[in-house]
Amino acid sequence: MPVPAALAVELRARNEAPSRTPMHRHYLMCPPQHFTVEYSINPWMDPNTPVDTELAMAQWQELKRTYERLGHTVEVIDPQPGLPDMVFSANSGTVIDGRVLGARFRAPERAAEAEHFRRWFSMRGYRELVMPSRTNEAEGDFAWTGELLLAGCGFRTDPEAHAEAQEALGVPVVSLRLTDPRFYHLDTALFVLQHGPHPQVAYYPEAFSPGSLKVLQRLFPSAVIGSAADAECLGLNAVSDGKNVVLPMEATDLAEQLSERGYAPLLLDISELRKSGGGPKCCTMELRD
Structure with missing residues (x-):
């Protein structure tokens, strides 16, 4: 009996998809015990x-249980009253090879978060710890590919903070300019799928300036391209371990593309956290020791 054409295409895609290997990750998260929307510092927030x-x-x-089921290590920092956005731990530190660059927030409502995370790093023996002099919202605007630090600017992180990151972390930095206020951080428009000498990323082209888009096209010619629908549900605010990709449940177009590339998308409901403009990646700082 002949195989239907549509099924044949699907089977062929599965057979041709590359094999992916997950890598163990070490994350820092903060429970949303005090989460609410008391102010508005991005277009997603409505008090x-x-x-x-x-x-x-x-x-x-x-989200935390999903990481643990995948075999990753998750540490937790205590939430603090009066800091409703502290749940978005990715904004408070960038860690590469055990070096830590802390955060300096643009919005005064979030400024105190940086000190709580600095203390956490200090108490756990991180000795190469630098607190920035320029506005720098950490992994909100910094994405490590294993070779390069992609660095966003345009709404939150100062362009001058990119040079500061290079000095503090000792890695090459590539600046990218964001142009759509809905995608106010780099991690709302781009994430790293696979680290290493041949990294792969996914991104939403319309979030970037023309020159930055050309840079991305040059650096990542085989990138996964997110659709407007993916971006508008914060589908690019995702976390990958090299195989498993945790992303918002509405990002079905992106999930289909990832499956075709051999990744295993895991769709989660983050609807409440999205009211502050956050998703899986916002809630997840990676500790690259």
Whole structure:
């Protein structure tokens, strides 16, 4: 009996998809115990929209459990009253080869978060710890490929912070300019799928300036390109271990592309956390010791 054409195409795609190997990751997260939307510092935030803190906690716990089921190590920093966005731990530090560059927030509402994370790193023996002099929102705007640090600017992180990151972390930095206020951090428009000498990324082209887009096309000619629908549900705010990719449940177009490339997408509900403009990556700082 002949195989239907559509099924034949699907089977061929599965057979041709490269084999992916997950790598163990070490993450730092913060529970959304005090999560709410009390102010507006990005287009996603509306203080008049009701927030369900218990639901946000449940969504965060499922994200943490997902990492642990995948075999990753998750550490937790204590949340602090009065800091509702502390759940977005990615914004408070960049760690490469055990070196730490802390954060300096643009919005005064988040400024105190940086000191809590600095203390956490200091108490755990991180000796090469630098606190920035320029505005720098950490992994919100810094994405490590294993070879290069992709660095965003345009809304939060100062362009001058890119040079500071290169000095503090000792890695080459490539600057990328964001132009759409909905995608105010680099991690809302780009994420690294595979690290190493031949890294792979996914990104949403319309979030970048023309020159930055040309840089991305040159550096990553085989990148996964996110659609407008993917971007508008914060689908690019995702976390990959080299095989498994955790992303918002609405990012179905992106998930299909990832499956065709041999990745294993894991779709989670982050609807409550998205009310502050956050997703899986915002909640996840990687500790690259």
